[in-house]
Amino acid sequence: MSTKAIHWGITTAILLFCLLVAIGISLTIGELKVSLFDIPDILRQGQGSIEHTIMVNIRLPRVILGIAVGGALSLSGVILQGVYRNPLVEPFTLGISGGAALGVAFAIVLGLQFSMGSFMLPLMGFAGALSTIIIVYFVSIKQGRIRIQNMLLIGVMISFVASSVMMLLMSITTSENLHGIVFWIMGSLDEPKQSLIWMNLIVSLVGLVLTYLFVKPLNALRLGEEKARHLGVNTNTSIKLMFLLASLLAGVSVAVAGVIGFVGLVIPHLMRLIVGTDNRILLISSFLGGSIFLILCDSISRVIILPNELPIGVITGIVGGLVFVLILSRASFKFNQS
Amino acid sequence: MLDIQNYSCGYGSEFNLSGIDFTLSEGCFAGIIGPNGSGKTTLFRGISSELSTRKGSIKVNEKDLQSLSFNERARNIAVVSQTIESAYIKLEDYVLMGRLPYQGRFTFFETEKDIEIAEKYMRLTNVWHLKDKLMTEMSGGEQQLAAIARALTQEPKLLLLDEPTAHLDIAHQVQVLNLIQKLNKDLKLTVLMNIHDLNLAGEYCDYLIMLKKGKIHSKGTPEEVLNYQYIEDVYDTVVVTDKNPVSKKPTVFLVSGRVMDETKKLKG
Numbered sequence: 001m002s003t004k005a006i007h008w009g010i011t012t013a014i015l016l017f018c019l020l021v022a023i024g025i026s027l028t029i030g031e032l033k034v035s036l037f038d039i040p041d042i043l044r045q046g047q048g049s050i051e052h053t054i055m056v057n058i059r060l061p062r063v064i065l066g067i068a069v070g071g072a073l074s075l076s077g078v079i080l081q082g083v084y085r086n087p088l089v090e091p092f093t094l095g096i097s098g099g100a101a102l103g104v105a106f107a108i109v110l111g112l113q114f115s116m117g118s119f120m121l122p123l124m125g126f127a128g129a130l131s132t133i134i135i136v137y138f139v140s141i142k143q144g145r146i147r148i149q150n151m152l153l154i155g156v157m158i159s160f161v162a163s164s165v166m167m168l169l170m171s172i173t174t175s176e177n178l179h180g181i182v183f184w185i186m187g188s189l190d191e192p193k194q195s196l197i198w199m200n201l202i203v204s205l206v207g208l209v210l211t212y213l214f215v216k217p218l219n220a221l222r223l224g225e226e227k228a229r230h231l232g233v234n235t236n237t238s239i240k241l242m243f244l245l246a247s248l249l250a251g252v253s254v255a256v257a258g259v260i261g262f263v264g265l266v267i268p269h270l271m272r273l274i275v276g277t278d279n280r281i282l283l284i285s286s287f288l289g290g291s292i293f294l295i296l297c298d299s300i301s302r303v304i305i306l307p308n309e310l311p312i313g314v315i316t317g318i319v320g321g322l323v324f325v326l327i328l329s330r331a332s333f334k335f336n337q338s
Numbered sequence: 339m340l341d342i343q344n345y346s347c348g349y350g351s352e353f354n355l356s357g358i359d360f361t362l363s364e365g366c367f368a369g370i371i372g373p374n375g376s377g378k379t380t381l382f383r384g385i386s387s388e389l390s391t392r393k394g395s396i397k398v399n400e401k402d403l404q405s406l407s408f409n410e411r412a413r414n415i416a417v418v419s420q421t422i423e424s425a426y427i428k429l430e431d432y433v434l435m436g437r438l439p440y441q442g443r444f445t446f447f448e449t450e451k452d453i454e455i456a457e458k459y460m461r462l463t464n465v466w467h468l469k470d471k472l473m474t475e476m477s478g479g480e481q482q483l484a485a486i487a488r489a490l491t492q493e494p495k496l497l498l499l500d501e502p503t504a505h506l507d508i509a510h511q512v513q514v515l516n517l518i519q520k521l522n523k524d525l526k527l528t529v530l531m532n533i534h535d536l537n538l539a540g541e542y543c544d545y546l547i548m549l550k551k552g553k554i555h556s557k558g559t560p561e562e563v564l565n566y567q568y569i570e571d572v573y574d575t576v577v578v579t580d581k582n583p584v585s586k587k588p589t590v591f592l593v594s595g596r597v598m599d600e601t602k603k604l605k606g
Contacts, residue, residue, distance in 0.1 A: 002447055213443065220438055222425045226388060230419075231492075232412030232439035277426050280446065 008281040015288040019067070022295040026066070027059050030302050061197050062189045066295040068201040069189065069257045070267075072249040074290025075204075075211060077264030078271075078282060079246040082218045083239050084148055090265035091250030094155030095132040097261075098162030100254040101185055103128020105166045108180045109173045121184065122196060122255040129251030132158055137243065146239050148225075186311030187258030189298045200256045207249045208287050214242050218279040260313050262320035263290050273327065293320070339364040339528045340385075340496055345394035347384040348552075355380050355552045358394070362545065364495075365526045367519065369539040371563075372549035373573050378532045381549065382500055385530070386417045398496055412439035416489035418499045422481065423473040429484050430469040433460055436491025459490040463517060479510035486517065490525075497521070499531035503538060511535075515542050540564050540588040548572055564588040 028034050032054055034042065042051045076091040091097070107113060107124035135158060140151035170178055191197055217238035220228035225235050250264065271285045297315040304310055340362040348354030355377045362368050370378050383389045385396060387403055396403045398414045406414065416436070423432070436459075437452040448456075460466040463483045473481065482502060489497055502518065503511040519542055522529050533539045539546055540560040547557045550572045556563050566579045569590060576598060578591040593601075 002453075005447055215446075216438055216441065216443070220435060222427060223423070223435070224421070227417075227419065227421075229388070229408065230386060230412060230415075230417040231435060232407075232409035234408045272426075276428075278431065 008275075011275055011281060012284055012288070015285055015292070019288055019292050019295075022292045022299075023063050026063050026295045026299045027055065029299055030054075030059070031307055061191065061194060062298055063295055064201055065189045065191055065197045065257060066298050067291040068197070068204040069253040069260060070263055070290035070292070070294030071287040072200070072204040072207060072253045072290075073260065073264040074267040074271075074286045074293075075208060075283065076246040076250040076253075078268040078279070078286045079211060079214075079218070079242050080264075081268055082221055082279065083242050083246075084152055085221065085224065086152065087269065088265075089152065090261075091246065091254075092259065092261060092264065093152065093159070094136055094247065095158035095162060096129045096155075096247055096250045097254050097259045098159040098166075099128040099130075099132030100125040100251065101128070101181075101259060102162040102166050102169075103131075104184050104258075105169045105181045108177050108184070109169050119193070125184075125255035125258075126251055128162075129247070129254055132162070133244070133247040133251060137240075141240075145236055146243075148239060151243075183311065184258050185313075187260035187313040189257055189294070189312055190309075191256055196256050200252055203252045204249065204287075207245060208283070210245055211242075211283050214238060214245075215279050215283065217242070218283075222277055258313070260294070260316055262316045263294055266320040266324045267293055269324065270327065339366065339399060340530065341395075341397040341400075342385075343394050343397075345384065345396060346392040347389040348380065348392065349389070353377070353380065353552065354392070355384065356393075357553055358384075359554065360547055360557055362528055362530065364528055365522065366545055367522045367529045367543050368531075368545040368547065369543035370530065370532050370547050370549065371534075371536060371539050372555070376549040376572070377552040378549055379500070380552070382498065382532050386415060386498055387411055409439045412492060412494075414494055415496045415498060416492040416494035418482070418485045418489045418497070418502060420501045420504050422478070423476075423485075425473060427473050428469070429465060429471050429473060429476070430456065430460070432473050432484060433465075433469075433488045433491050436488040439492060455493070456487075456491050459487045462490070462521075463487040478505050479513070482506065482510075482514055483517070486514070486521075490521065490527075494527070496528045496530065499529065501532050501534065503533065503535060511538065518542070536564060536569070536590045540590070541582065541585060560588050564590060566590075 024036050027039060028036050032051065034051060034055070039055065042049065042055055045052060047053070073091055077089075080089045080091060080094070081087060103124040103126070104121055107120050112120040112124065136151055136155050139154050140147055166181075170181055217228065217233045217235065220231045220233045221235065228235050253260075267290045268282075268286050271282055271289050275281045275285045294312070294316070297319055298312050300319070301310040301312045301315045342358055342360050345358040346354060346356040358381060370381060372378050380389065384391070391404060403411060433456045434448055434452060436456065437448060440452070457466070460469060463486050465480060465483050465487055468476065468480060468484070473484065476484065499518065502514050506514065515538060518529055518531075521527050543560060545558070546560055546563040548555045548563050548568065555572050556568050564579060566577050569575070569577050569579070576593050578593060580589050580591065581587065582589050
């Protein structure tokens with residue numbers, strides 16, 4: 001066993017332990033306080049008790065969605081920052097959130113969730129995200145080669161267009177719809193449909209496995225596109241596939257949980273400081289780090305103004321941003337992703 | 339070893355290399371010289387497959403580059419470019435990346451052999467003591483040596499170097515070129531480098547290719563290529579050539595404008 005294997009094994013184990021702690025915190029705190037040791041009993045008692053309902057129908061789904069969404073967004077951020085070699089890129093820089101938000105805004109304004117069922121909101125969100133991905137992808141390809149700097153600019157522009165169209169929609173719609181749109185944009189781990197939660201978890205975990213197929217190109221790309229090619233990496237194909245993978249991860253998460261910013265930007269940077277830039281350990285660390293961060297933020301958002309709940313996007317933004325500024329001002333960390 | 343025939347490549351319609359023909363035998367230490375804009379970098383990018391071939395062919399050990407996969411190419415040709423490393427990578431991990439072309443898609447950890455090979459070349463290039471240092475914390479000379487160690491770890495047949503002495507002081511220039519000379523001799527490694535400094539080119543290379551406006555102007559031994567008529571023709575600059583008193587290799591001297599004027603007056 002190489003020292004790397006041992007080192008990385010320990011890192012992963014520590015992060016998994018932290019994830020368990022975060023899950024424990026999230027399950028126990030809230031309006032109804034539950035002791036950690038009572039949880040097995042509550043689950044064994046079966047349906048009927050209030051505790052059981054809260055645990056199984058409210059808290060557990062949120063934790064699972066937190067793992068799925070936090071992991072997916074963070075992983076998506078790592079991939080995109082690696083591909084673009086740009087520290088400011090996150091899943092939403094490429095217009096994925098803008099597209100998704102616009103899709104949902106259309107659905108709400110047209111009342112699709114009433115006429116066709118509530119599944120229309122995530123579906124339209126995903127359709128919006130997917131359309132953005134397709135536009136950015138095809139506009140950026142010229143003569144079979146992907147031009148990544150253009151891609152970034154196109155993504156940013158599409159974000160602007162989407163947010164302007166959305167403001168147009170918001171300015172002409174009823175205040176009731178406005179409320180719905182604003183709340184969706186702020187994001188939440190509160191998702192009543194368990195099927196969507198499980199689907200998101202599966203997508204995230206499959207995404208994590210697939211990302212590991214690109215560990216070699218991602219590592220080589222730390223040196224830049226040209227040097228990666230000199231090391232035998234087919235950068236064009238890898239970048240295309242990684243872009244699609246990262247976008248789909250972000251797209252699914254946005255469709256289910258709304259726009260939860262900052263996870264995809266801050267967690268990868270934080271993890272790079274802790275575990276280094278080797279993607280073999282960075283990918284799994286970022287996934288777990290994103291899950292931990294989102295579950296903890298969700299716990300805060302639930303208890304900070306009891307009995308009400310803050311939108312999770314508010315917490316991730318404030319906590320993530322402040323923590324990150326603090327780290328930047330202390331660590332001898334230069335803004336270099338690779 | 340390297341066989342280039344009637345090769346042309348370029349960027350769009352603006353600048354093109356054409357009719358490039360030359361052959362390097364195994365163990366040859368060759369240099370590409372020529373003024374700025376003569377196509378040195380373009381030729382370099384062509385050989386490292388960054389530019390697609392318009393016409394002709396480039397063969398390494400009888401195999402056409404176009405027919406090789408990315409990995410096969412990286413096992414045959416290693417490139418040391420002159421860009422400064424901005425990645426936060428420990429030197430040892432950086433050098434180990436030279437083993438990537440040998441690792442399969444599902445290889446996760448480097449093998450013992452990979453680590454041994456990397457160590458061997460880090461020692462050979464005298465950077466072993468820096469192995470835990472970050473690339474960004476190293477000086478230009480150290481980075482250049484690290485890049486050479488990484489390239490050797492690829493165990494290539496052909497080593498391409500882009501201006502290996504740019505930005506280095508004379509001590510480091512000689513250190514880097516002596517190292518390359520040693521590798522060339524001991525490992526029978528074929529070396530092709532782009533180089534601006536004609537004196538270094540004359541001193542170290544045993545074959546020179548001089549480019550002018552996207553075409554080969556002259557090629558041959560330094561003695562054949564580095565004569566004042568050829569250099570004045572290609573660089574459009576007055577020079578005086580002589581021999582290094584110790585190595586007997588050709589050397590090139592420049593003449594300043596004032597001296598030129600004075601000489602003209604004396605003659606006139």
